[in-house]
Amino acid sequence: MKIYLSIIVSFISVICKSQRMTVNQINYQMTGDHKAMVVKGSYSGNIIIPDKITFQDVTYVIEALGYDSFSGSHQLISVKLPESIRNIEGRAFEDCINLTSINFPKSLQRIENAAFFKCDQLKKVIIPENVELISPNAFSYCSSLQEISVDPKNKFYASKDGVLYDKTFKILIKVPDTKSEVNIADTVEKIFPSTFENCRFLSKIELPLSITDIPTFSFDNCKALKEFNIHQNIKTIGWDIFRNAENLEKFTVDPLNPNFSTEEGVLYDHEKTSLLKFPPAKEKFTIPATVKNIVTSAFNTSKNLKEIIIPETVEKINTWAFANCPVLTKITIMAKKPTYMSEAFQISRKITFYVPKETVEEYKKSNDSSWKNANYVGI
Template sequence: MIQKHLMLALLWLVVICQAKANDTFCENGFEFRLLRAGDCSSLVVTGYHPIPSVDYSQPLHVPASVTHDGIKYIVERIWHDAFSGLACLQHVIIDDGISIINDNAFARCINLKSVYVPTSVEGVSPSAFAGCYSLSSLVVDTRNEYIDSRDSSNAIIDVDNDELLVACPSTRIPHSVRSIGEMAFINCTTLEELVIPEGVESIGSSAFCNCSSLKSITLPESLKKIGNNAFDRCNSLATIYIPKNVSEIGCMNIFSWCNGLSSIMVDNDNLYYRSRPENDAIVRKSDSALVATCGRTMIGDDISILDGECLYGTVVHSVNIPKTVAKVSGSAFVGCYGIDEITVAPDHPDFISPKGSNALLSKDGKTLLLGCRSTVIPDGVETIGESAFWGRYPNLVLHLPETIMKIDESAFGHCNAVEEVIIPKSVHSIGEGAFSDCVNLAVVQILSPVKTIEKFTFNNCYSLSTVSLPEGVETIGLCAFKNCKNLKHISLPKSVTKVEYWSFENCPAFEKK
């Protein structure tokens, strides 16, 4: 039920983005924006400006209706980031009639102590109160049919699914809860210890993201599933014990950026996963795949597969691929910025690492699967694999050899050292997000006859100012240049016949010539 209402909230984004400037107004410090649906008019709260004369030690009421220019409007929802970062707020009462509380609505309100949620609210984003580390009272009206805060839990729980959706540092998880939702405890930075009660079967993706003070967490034997990045950035967590009934662990490292984690133990009776003698990782029993790691993890000869993004956010300086490892993807090392050395067992049947290359290559030498900060791309390489250099290419100028024919998805994503990219004529394919989030990339020269600039190729390249596209390019993909805020010089060739949605979103100076 809650997921349904949040999806409806996202659909409203299309409507609100079409609102005109004169459809916004302020009353009593609140900013409102008008929505139109048929013959009815309603509002969303989009912001708030503190008033010097207001005593914020008293509750601030978020109104469910407002009169403006003699017209009374209904307030339907609290919009994204509407109150985020307001240090003045201490107590908030949301008036009955508001139905949706969107992403980060009250995020980082560091002095917010109590929130009252009325019977009318049907959906609350998990991040609505993220970073409110003073929040100690989170109460839902007992008559609400969709959500509750049962057993004085100081949490918001989905009634239909018994899923804990939103938590705060003082949350006590009721025994009736069956799952911890995605991002439920996100940014609860003062939470130090937690016992999850028996009955909980699932922990959602990023459920405890950035709980930086969390030192101890006890998982119940009833637990069956742990989602991606569940304990992301739990820097104070030193040890964790995985109970015997856990049968599913997300494909992204559940301990990403847990820099203090030194011991990972799996119950000996677990049928699906095992820990290693060193207690430094989780390994899937069925195929000896490495699925979750910490800063002490080494790739030993007990490993056959580097699964998903199993080393995501782990501090790694040296990588050695033993003979037992039969499957490696560059995505396994996403977030491993510090790799300086790559070696492969000399008699490996599937991979090679030519002397001096500091790279992992397919046996035929045509695909570079993994690169690092000291890689020299060997002669004969034709493909730069998926996420191969993610965050690790060290040079100011990326000038690829003339033998390169294909650059795979995210191959050079997050390579912040790169300021100029020259793509040679030999390249016929550039994958999605190949250079996404290269924040210092300023100049791109594409000399090759690629037909499509794939979606997200240069997304979030904030410094990008000059792009040279060759004749022959036909399509500019979805969000291909999104957030390239400094893009000033780009000329689309006559061959371009399709520019997809948001290709140049937030590119103020873009001009189609």
């Protein structure tokens, strides 16, 4: 009997916690004993969230903005949060393209994954003293963001020149999208994939010697960059780090770096056996005969690339290696048999490969769909 009673009580508790209610055109959901959070709705104009609501004679404290709660509310202009709010959950304000103003109360502790993703009109953010977690991509693609400031009393985060760091200045978390220059603290040891994301006005980025790893997508949409230097201490570089950096003309590598090298501005591993990244501003290129491997996304978003010659030494062309190359029309491959290729040419039109004329039939017979569905011209 006690077991059945426990099950019934638990079931009732689950029902109560999932109960939704609407008060003054704002949707809420119970989260616990006399507590609730704001949940998904279509919101517009200037919203004021109360610290408490009363529903069916019961009072609830509003502690959170739930996952996806305001997302897609294109007519939302401003939000005023009460001192009871502790958590802004993931994607809470995603794609609120006209949100210009929001206050973060002293009670706030967490700003989660992509909470303000693509809030195009948000210009300034002030992080209060009790925030203990900010997702690295919380403010990704906030195209008008100028400044992130932090209360000096905060124990976990700090800001300098409007840029967000952890308190120790060892982690660079977010550079606001509108920055045209940034002087990175020389104590920084780590950056995130979203740190420089969409910083389309930065023409120069100098990483301090204390940074050894550059993660995937690090400089996505950094359209003003024309040159990038790999200093002597860089050990790893993620794939597609300069996606949509369409004006990048060349890479340089410190001669003391034991891991990477350049030739004609193109980035390779130290032995030049793997081609890592092609500067998107280039129009024509012949891959050197030392190269055996073209890594994932090596030429991705090379929107100016028209012609490429791939030597017979290349043994593998990885996924998306030549994705989003809209004007690439002449692809010459010197290999006498089909090279291993995995969805390398993500191009909507049917591709024409120029190959040695004596190998055309062998290419056509290939079981690999990447080769089978193409046109061939013998050279």
